[in-house]
Amino acid sequence: MKKQLLKTMFALLLAGTMIMGLAACGGDDTQDPENPGTEQGEEPGDDGTDDTAEGETISYPMDTDTELSYWARNYIDLAEDVDTWQDSPFHSGLVDKTGVTIDWRWATAGSDVGQAYQLLWVDQELPNMVFYEISRNEARTLLDDGLIWDLTEYLPKYAPNYWAWLNDPANEAERREAMLDDGTFYSVASVKEGLYGQVYMGPIIRQDWLEECNLEMPVTLEDWENVLRAFKENYNANLSFFAAIMRATGGIASGTGAYGFANTADFRVDDDGNVVIPQIMPEYKEMMEILARWWEEGLIDVDSLSNTQDAVRQKALAESAGIVFAEAGICDQIIKDAEAEGNGAEWVGVSFPRTAAGEPTSEIGVTATRLTGYHTVITTQTSEEDLITALRWLDYGWTEEGQMYWNFGDEGVSYTLDEEGKPQWTELVTGDPLGAGQGRKKYCGVTASASVVQLTAYGEACNSEVVDSMTKTWMDNTEGGAHRLPKLQLSEEDHDRYVELWTPITTYISEESLKMVTGETPVSNVDAFVDELYDLGLQEVLDIQQQYYDEYMLK
Amino acid sequence: MNDKNKRRQAVSVKAEGRRAQGRGSYLARDFKRNKLKYLMVIPILILLFLFCYRPMYGILIAFKRYRPALGVWDSPWVGFQYFEQFFRDPYCWRLFRNTLSISGLSLLFGFPAPILLALLLNEVRSRKFKKVVQTVSYMPHFISTVVVCGMITTFCASDGLFNNIIAAFGGTKSNLLLNKDLFYPIYIISDIWKGIGWDSIIYLAALSGIDQEQYEAAKIDGANRLQQIFHITLPGILPTVSMLLILRIGSLLSVGYEKIILLYQPTTYEVADVISSYVYRRGLMGGEFSYGTAVGLFNSIVSIILLLTANKVSKKMGQSGLF
Known part of the structure; x- marks a missing residue:
């Protein structure tokens, strides 16, 4: 019976620490006796290999x-x-x-x-x-x-x-x-x-419905809202997308002048060179108000958070979606589905929303x-x-x-x-x-x-x-990726500190932002929400990133 | 069972006698007598050593900043840094609460379910019907978690099966997985559905070990079906039940992350985010081996304490323990 306990204990230990197995493999490796990467690198090509002149x-x-x-x-x-x-x-x-x-x-x-x-x-x-x-x-x-x-x-x-x-x-x-x-x-x-080569996703729209409703291709968020309302009213169709990260919100943010996703904490650089996250930008509140309103009116597919690619395709085929945000490949499939079905659906690409006609979009x-x-x-x-x-x-x-x-x-x-x-x-x-x-x-x-x-x-x-x-x-x-923060090289200590603070912040953001979208908490909570982010140590994270970003730009 | 116990007692009495002569000589004699049996045990021992003992020194990386290139021994020590990080985390308490809630509720509802099924099956007279029910109830066990979760997601979608039923009764359609009040029921019911048949096998095995003469004697004494269940069947499988219960309590803190990650949404984090899923998300930020190991080690220690406690309590209550 004793062995059984031992076995159980080890089973538990192992189950609990799946990573230990990896650690064990690490033990076998013998160390490289020398470190040629940095030492020999000092004088390359001096031992008979310099027959090729520079740039030749x-x-x-x-x-x-x-x-x-x-x-x-x-x-x-x-x-x-x-x-x-x-x-x-x-x-x-x-x-x-x-x-x-x-x-x-x-x-x-x-x-x-x-x-x-x-x-x-x-x-x-x-x-x-x-x-x-x-x-x-x-x-x-x-x-x-x-x-x-x-x-x-x-x-x-x-x-x-x-x-x-x-x-x-x-x-x-x-x-x-x-x-x-x-x-x-x-x-x-x-x-x-x-x-x-970098653009891989975006929105597509039912052009035939636009024409039936006598609507123009939407440009600003106001246009988008009108189109979505018309689609909802006439066809009981809405805006559908998939993936837990609400990637589509990046496009919607673009229409408010903000950049970044509603529920994902992603670093951006604003016009003054400050490292920010979308959640602390003034435009964020406007974006959340719009999302919450669309959600409440049923303009957004409520399954968007748990949708799979196939589910979105199904919804497009079943004509319960009028605008879809998806990867180019999926959009292509949706178009082919419609052709095969012969339901007369005409999907075309539509530009991300802009603050006004002629203004650039910020997110692709x-x-x-x-x-x-x-x-x-x-x-x-x-x-x-x-x-x-x-x-x-x-x-x-x-x-x-x-x-x-x-x-x-x-x-x-x-x-x-x-x-x-x-x-x-x-x-x-x-x-x-x-x-x-x-x-x-x-x-x-x-x-x-x-x-x-x-x-x-x-x-x-x-x-x-x-x-x-x-x-x-x-x-x-x-603007493409102009506002993206390049990948920075942090020191070990700063990286540790950053990861420690950042994990709870990202959890908090994805959780609370979606609650505001789904109406579980009112959008007027945005200020308290932002305060809480600073309580979780956001300023320190931003300071770390800012410091490295500034050094990076001086290079 | 009774026979076995008697035999065991007899063996232990003999063993007691031998022990007086000294453990060493007993072992030596036993080895001589059962050479082949010892030989047969060797491969298992090697397996146990290679895959259970040898990797254990990897626990060290919980106290080190592990760098694959340096290996376990040469990575620098950091003491309890990763443990401290975990306890400092603002979500630490919530993760504990959720982990315990999910496994506690699974224990409460999920543990008795296969026992009930086994008892019911035991009362079935028609062998054919019994076999069919058994086979059908095993089936879900063989479906992969990913597929099960895919089915759940589809069924719970606003135009899915469950919502169609709700709508048929006049309810409003919504995405059930976004509702945090429904997360536990969805998680636990699907768990029971998947595991009930498979888990009942061990109880059915225990049931078949009950002496049929006891039932005959009970019938002669005028016991009805229910009384037979309560006074013969249940006590008969009680040792099995208590053993499995102890094991289950030992794993209260280890809620698998796969199913959680496949089912939860940010809107249900509040009730669904458990230790393993949080560590998983953090791990995404770059091979955080040490942090994951530290949390896993802590998990294991608490699990062992729970296991030992449960074992002790079970023994105090007159039931057989694990050891």
């Missing part, structure tokens, strides 16, 4: 038999019906073009990618290159722990094309984000060329800069010689030729240029038995993110005409 471009394919391993999350991966990278035209073609063989590694399909990434660093054998969403904070730790190479001295010499891109004055904001606060470069970043859910947040870092288990090869291999994607190859594959095979010089996919891609999406995976490397520039032309070639016009409507005259 080399010709591809390189004459090398080096094989490098690359852990690429579950991106740059193989199409579903391709088993090995040797069979994948993109991956095997890349070897021919660069001369470097890559041992591709991906997180096991269906596994928790974040966990796989964390465990990667615990492993004794690291891949040469790692591609993941690596914040500058984390990069600092990885550098300090001697796990990744400091690339500051190497980039100009061995990745001249990437270096040139970073130092282009037009890419000043991106350079700042790709660099640690002390000027260290740790990665080859991943970029989306323009707003077009984009990042602060064109960096995607993903980076390729090179681990210190890579020799200096291999490091140089790795950088040259990565740099290929930043050459003119390499950029086209990563984005579109080979001309004449997977794409052709039309009269305007714009790339168009060939039948090989669009006619893929598994669909164009899988077809693209066979011939190009930027289907998700990669350490290259994803060109706007890529997005344009991929999008159907409908999605293309929607996207262009959404990004029309917008």
